[in-house]
Amino acid sequence: MRASPECxxxxxxxxxxxxxxxxxxxPRKDPIVTALFDVSGxxxxxxxxxxxxxxxxxxxxxxxxxxxxxxxxxGCEEAAAELSRAGECLPLPADLSSEExxxxxxxxxxxxxxxxxxxxxSAGAHHVAPLEEHAPEAWDEVWSVNVKSFFRLVQELQPELxxxxxxxxxxRVIAMGSADGARVPQMDVYAYGxxxxxxxxxxxxxxxxxxxxxxxxxxxxxxxxxxxxxxxxIDEWGEETVMQQVPMRRFGEPSxxxxxxxxxxSRGGSYVTGAVxxxxxxxxxx
Ligand SMILES: NC(=O)c1ccc[n+]([C@@H]2O[C@H](COP(=O)([O-])OP(=O)(O)OC[C@H]3O[C@@H](n4cnc5c(N)ncnc54)[C@H](OP(=O)(O)O)[C@@H]3O)[C@@H](O)[C@H]2O)c1
Numbered sequence: 001m002r003a004s005p006e007c008x009x010x011x012x013x014x015x016x017x018x019x020x021x022x023x024x025x026x027p028r029k030d031p032i033v034t035a036l037f038d039v040s041g042x043x044x045x046x047x048x049x050x051x052x053x054x055x056x057x058x059x060x061x062x063x064x065x066x067x068x069x070x071x072x073x074x075g076c077e078e079a080a081a082e083l084s085r086a087g088e089c090l091p092l093p094a095d096l097s098s099e100e101x102x103x104x105x106x107x108x109x110x111x112x113x114x115x116x117x118x119x120x121x122s123a124g125a126h127h128v129a130p131l132e133e134h135a136p137e138a139w140d141e142v143w144s145v146n147v148k149s150f151f152r153l154v155q156e157l158q159p160e161l162x163x164x165x166x167x168x169x170x171x172r173v174i175a176m177g178s179a180d181g182a183r184v185p186q187m188d189v190y191a192y193g194x195x196x197x198x199x200x201x202x203x204x205x206x207x208x209x210x211x212x213x214x215x216x217x218x219x220x221x222x223x224x225x226x227x228x229x230x231x232x233x234i235d236e237w238g239e240e241t242v243m244q245q246v247p248m249r250r251f252g253e254p255s256x257x258x259x260x261x262x263x264x265x266s267r268g269g270s271y272v273t274g275a276v277x278x279x280x281x282x283x284x285x286x
Contacts, residue, residue, distance in 0.1 A: 036268040040065030043113050043164070044265070045105075047071045047096060047153070048123030049089075050079040052227035053176060053257055057120055060258030061265070062087040069112075071096065071105050071123065096123050096149035097141055106156035115164035115171075116157055118265045121150040122176045126192050128232045139191040146195040147202060150175055154206060158215070165214025170273075172265050173210075175203050177219035177276055179283045186245065187233055196221075200276045207274030216273035220260050223280025225252040247282030 044061050048054035049070025058079075061068045067088040070080055076091040083089035092108050094101035109116060125145040127138035154161075154173055161171040180189060181196025200219055207217035224230055224246055226239075233242050243249060260279045263269045278284045 037262050037266045038064075039118070039262060039265050042066045042117035042265065043069075043115060044118035044120065045069045045071070045092075045109055045116060045153075045157075046120045046122060047105075047149070048121075048176075049083075050075045052122075052229060053222060053225055054120070054122030055079060055083075056225075056254040056257050057122055057261050058083055058089060059086070059254070060261060061118070061120075062089050064262060066118070066265075069109060096153075097125070097144040099152070102149050102152045102156065106153065109157065110160060113160060116160040117164040118172045118174070119153060119157060119161065120174045120176075120261065121153065123149065124176060124229065126189065126229050126232075128187055128189055128192075130188050131190065134188070134190050142191040142195050143198075146192070147198050150199065151202060151206075154210075154217075158210075158213075161215050162213055169267060169270055171215045172269070173206070173215060173217040174261060174264050175199055175217075175219045177203070177221040179221055179223045179278065179280045182221055182276065182278070182284045183286070187236070203276065204274045211273055216264075216270070218264050218269075218272060218274065219276040220257065220264070221276050221278045221280060221284065222257065223252055223278070223283035225257070245283065245286060246280070247285060250281060252279060252281065 039061060044066045046054050046058040046068060049058035050072035058068050058070050062083050063086050065087065069090050069092050070076060071092045071094050073093065073095050076093040080089045080091035092105050094105045096102055123145055125142045127142055129135065129138065164171040177200050178196035180193045181200050185193040203217050203219040210217055224242055243251060256279050260277060264272065
């Protein structure tokens with residue numbers, strides 16, 4: 001990043017593209033940074049955008065000027081209303097474990113927008129149970145939400161993604177993978193860990209297939225973010241012990257995930273496809 005010596009980065013959430021002049025303290029837009037990470041005017045769909053990491057992503061995109069649709073089974077309208085205070089956020093409530101839910105999201109998006117610039121799949125299901133008790137139904141739920149619905153949304157929304165693609169500015173698909181898909185998980189999350197490893201593989205497969213169609217496909221692999229999904233680990237081991245497993249000794253913060261998504265969704269990330277980017281404080285290395 002090229003900042004002149006008299007400037008410093010002001011890294012408040014949602015203001016990645018702002019530079020502050022150290023003498024006057026007046027914020028100003030740096031044309032280089034703005035051009036690289038600008039997503040204003042883009043249309044984005046964030047599954048699982050009602051809470052947790054998906055909400056962090058939706059907020060980051062709304063704050064940066066994108067028009068954002070979010071999905072979830074519950075709390076979708078409330079979350080969209082709150083996020084709309086800073087910009088434009090619209091709810092598409094649906095159960096993505098069902099074909100009907102996937103279809104309803106695709107139909108609603110298609111009828112509202114001719115083009116989709118950014119598709120983020122953050123909806124995720126998790127199941128923790130000892131080997132002997134890991135239920136077959138859990139496999140169905142976890143794989144449907146984490147892998148199948150991602151594939152089906154890309155399949156269904158491919159025309160809208162292709163319609164958004166421009167030379168040098170492809171449409172972007174971003175999936176939330178997991179450190180648990182890149183290493184043997186610490187917890188008894190057999191279906192979940194396998195689903196995330198499968199998702200990473202699917203991202204590479206789709207990236208190769210869609211590269212010539214103007215669509216990049218990448219995954220972000222989060223480590224430990226203190227959301228509802230991390231609750232079983234915190235309940236079992238305690239917050240301090242979970243944090244101690246992370247080489248950087250802290251949980252992920254909203255700005256960590258927002259910045260990675262803004263990079264992949266903007267001109268700065270336009271030549272990146274098929275990547276799994278760890279945003280995990282080094283957790284995958286343990
Ligand atoms: N938190 C972490 O430390 C961590 C680490 C690695 C990877 N990840 C990944 O990051 C993503 C987000 O995780 P998170 O921590 O934000 O989880 P979370 O707080 O549990 O949120 C999950 C989101 O997915 C939605 N969702 C779950 N099942 C759904 C279904 N059947 N249909 C539609 N939406 C559904 C939830 O809304 P409803 O329940 O209302 O439907 C919610 O919006 C997941 O893919 C997860 O695997 C998280």
